[in-house]
Amino acid sequence: MPYIHNRITLFRAECGISRKELAEAVGVNPQTIGYLERGDYNPSLELGMRIAAYFDVRVELMFSFEPFESVAAVLRRTGE
Template sequence: MIYNRIALFRADRGVSRRDLADAVGVNPQTIGYLERGDYSPSLELAMKIAAYFGVAIEMLFSFNPFESVADTLRRNGEGG
């Protein structure tokens, strides 16, 4: 399984599924499938999504589950 943070990046940037889908040339449903983990992207699609957000592909996709945002903030001393 490939884990991703697409929904997190979309929410942070205020981007709809449709906007992202249009930008990378897929159907909005594909973005939903990716976010839920029901579909693994091709390398080309993963690279397009990473380029859209201007981040390294490893920031968006991983073979291991990502740490939660709350845990990351707590570990870095930035949490409430």
């Protein structure tokens, strides 16, 4: 099964919410959010869509088969 990269930690930090708060909002155990963030678990399509909807973003902004560019790299590039 391919590894699915995600930005859950980044979006949680930006919104100032805990794993527990996100878990309650999308109907899973807080451990599941931790597993997802660490890459120990790939979400079901339904869960991926619920997480993206919670943050009001498209699924492809939250999940990808390819690694996301780091925030530092984006900031360096936009600061040029």
